[in-house]
Amino acid sequence: MSEAGSSVAPAMAASAQSLRDTAKWMVGGVAATAVGVFAGSSLTSLGSLDPWSDRGRLALAIAALAVGFIGLAAIFEKAIRVLTVETMTFRQVAAPAVAGSERAALQARLIETYAALLPQGTTTLEGYIQRVEQAKTANPKQAADNDVLAKVKENVDILTAAGGFIWVYNRFSALVSALKWAVPTMIAGFGLFAWAANPPDARPSPPAFSLTIQGATK
Template structure:
């Protein structure tokens, strides 16, 4: 048997669907935070920003600039993590075994835990699995052929799980970014809106009109 069973194909499809679901959730989360921050920023009037005098309104001007910068930094943090989640990447076994990125290294270690005791060829890690597969391709013994047959069955399941875990790790990074960047963006733009719109000076009250009747 050289093709995955019906149950294994269902598991592979479920992992792909779960990854797509995480990406959809990421869109919803980021859209909500971005809309809130954009609403605060768009709701503030910029007409008074240029009237802030560097000497008389130095504190407000600095707070407006600082708040705007903080708001955009918060949004940039969220969007960078969101783009990583939404980007569909193909994870290859060599890259996974080498742990080319910090996220892939985490996924590789996770695979060793998930498939402990079930790797073909009695290996205990993704690195050993790749090394043994490369070595078996150079040999033609019955044991190597048997291992390669098991490897071909195991490979789709392994990579489907690795792809799902890869998206999961990036999604968790997005959640952490939302906890930090979301409040930073909202508070930053709120501070900008307040500082950029100082209260208008009220005209002094006119004295009451006194009517003198000489009769």
């Protein structure tokens, strides 16, 4: 394996870990915001609402709380996918994938970026594996067969390492996209919940009439 090929895997692994650390920081901030909402007075004030006279505010508070949790759950779901460490072999990366699936997007990105590593006439990762098997069984072996076999270990190491990074990068991109709508949804839901759970103080009713007694003037 060449020096360039041997340095790819550690670099890709470090980049993927950097994305995971960033995802932890982002989600940590979101979680802290949510905890602040429930640790404050908004939640404790919910019990002061009367189920009958304040049923409108109570219903609005419950609905707004559900909306806030939907945004929060969407963020956590995407973040967990980023933080999940999945190890795949090159054969698993190259396995046939359903069009539009996560694996299909991974394969398309790898082929687009590392097309130069594929043997001439090969356009898919699965085709690369088949070409390697063909070169192994060729008898007698041609110069092209020997060239494929000489480069296969280095190329597979590069493609596997890059595939791991792209897998994490695509999931991180999905997390960023989710944040664009989930954070406003969460803020709107929890903000509306705080308003609904904290009715204004009741104002005293004005007297039915007022009586002013004024003394006689000289």
